[in-house]
Amino acid sequence: DAKTTQPNSMESNEEEPVHLPCNHSTISGTDYIHWYRQLPSQGPEYVIHGLTSNVNNRMASLAIAEDRKSSTLILHRATLRDAAVYYCILPLAGGGADGLTFGKGTHLIIQP
Amino acid sequence: DAGITQSPRHKVTETGTPVTLRCHQTENHRYMYWYRQDPGHGLRLIHYSYGVKDTDKGEVSDGYSVSRSKTEDFLLTLESATSSQTSVYFCAISEGQPSNYGYTFGSGTRLTVV
Numbered sequence: 378d379a380k381t382t383q384p385n386s387m388e389s390n391e392e393e394p395v396h397l398p399c400n401h402s403t404i405s406g407t408d409y410i411h412w413y414r415q416l417p418s419q420g421p422e423y424v425i426h427g428l429t430s431n432v433n434n435r436m437a438s439l440a441i442a443e444d445r446k447s448s449t450l451i452l453h454r455a456t457l458r459d460a461a462v463y464y465c466i467l468p469l470a471g472g473g474a475d476g477l478t479f480g481k482g483t484h485l486i487i488q489p
Numbered sequence: 490d491a492g493i494t495q496s497p498r499h500k501v502t503e504t505g506t507p508v509t510l511r512c513h514q515t516e517n518h519r520y521m522y523w524y525r526q527d528p529g530h531g532l533r534l535i536h537y538s539y540g541v542k543d544t545d546k547g548e549v550s551d552g553y554s555v556s557r558s559k560t561e562d563f564l565l566t567l568e569s570a571t572s573s574q575t576s577v578y579f580c581a582i583s584e585g586q587p588s589n590y591g592y593t594f595g596s597g598t599r600l601t602v603v
Contacts, residue, residue: 411591420579420594421532464531468588477587479524479532 381465386484389455397450397483399465404445408468411477412439412450414461421464421479424450460487492516495580495595502602508567510598512580514560520583521563522592523547523555525576532579538563570602 382400389395401410411426425432425439427448432439438451452459464482493514502508512521523535524547534547536555544555552574554566567574577599581592 409588413592420581420597421592423591423593426591477592478534481531 381467381480383463383465383480383483385481386486388486388488390488391457392454395452395455395459395485395487397452397463397465397485398447399449400447401465401467402446404467406445410439410441410445410448411464411466411468412437413464413466413479414459415464415482416458416461424463455485455487457487457489460485493580493582493593493595495578495598497598498596499599500601502570502600504571504602505569508570508600510565510567510578510580510600512563512565512582512595514563514582516582516584516593517560518582518584519560520585520587521557522581522583522587523553523563523565524579524581525549525574526579526597527576535565535578567600570600572602574600575602576600 409426409428412424413421414424415421425434425437427439427441440449462482462484464479466477468477496511520539522537524532525535526532533549535549535553536544536547538544538557541557541560544557556564577597579597580595583592584590
C-alpha cells in the first residue's frame with residue numbers, strides 16, 4: 378500500500394500561513410492525495426484532495442510536486458480553530474471500496 | 490455532521506453483553522464504513538458496505554459484525570463486548586469509491602466496556 382510520511386507535530390502563529398508537508402514516494406499514477414483534519418473530540422473532516430495539479434478550495438490549497446512524490450497543504454491564514462490533527466492519505470493499493478487508510482497525522486498547534 | 494448521524498453518542502456497557510451502534514445517513518450514498526480510533530493507533534477500518542446487504546471486513550473485524558438492510562442504515566454489533574473494544578467509533582459515508590470521492594464522517598460514538 379502507498380504510505381505517507383508526515384511530521385508528528387508543527388507549530389505556527391495565528392494569522393500566518395501554514396505549510397504542512399507530506400511525502401508519498403511510492404504513490405501510483407492514479408492515486409488521489411487526500412487531506413483530512415480532526416479537531417478535538419470530533420470526527421475527521423474532509424479538507425481537500427487532488428491528483429496532479431494544484432487545488433484550491435475555501436479551506437485550503439494543495440500543492441502537489443511535479444513528480445507527485447510529495448505534497449503540501451497550505452492554510453493561508455491560520456486561526457486558532459485550525460488547531461487539529463491533519464492527515465495526508467493515499468488510497469489502499471488498487472483503490473476500491475475499502476477506502477482510505479489513516480496514519481497518525483500531524484498535530485498542528487496554533488499560537489495566539 | 491450534515492447528512493450522517495451516529496447513535497448513541499456515548500455508551501457504557503458491561504463485558505460480555507452485546508452492543509449495537511447505529512449509523513444513519515440521509516445522503517443516499519452507496520458506501521458506508523465503520524472505524525475505531527484509539528490512542529496510538531489512529532483510525533482503523535472495522536467493516537464497510539458497498540451496497541444494501543453487501544459488506545466486507547476491514548483491518549480489525551474480529552469481534553464485530555455489521556448489517557445493512559437499507560441504504561440509509563449501517564449497524565455495527567459487538568457480539569460480546571470486551572474491554573479491548575473500549576474506543577471511539579466513527580461511521581463514514583462516501584458517494585463513490587473513497588479513493589476518488591472522499592468521506593464524510595459522523596461525530597462518533599464513545600463506547601466504554603467495563
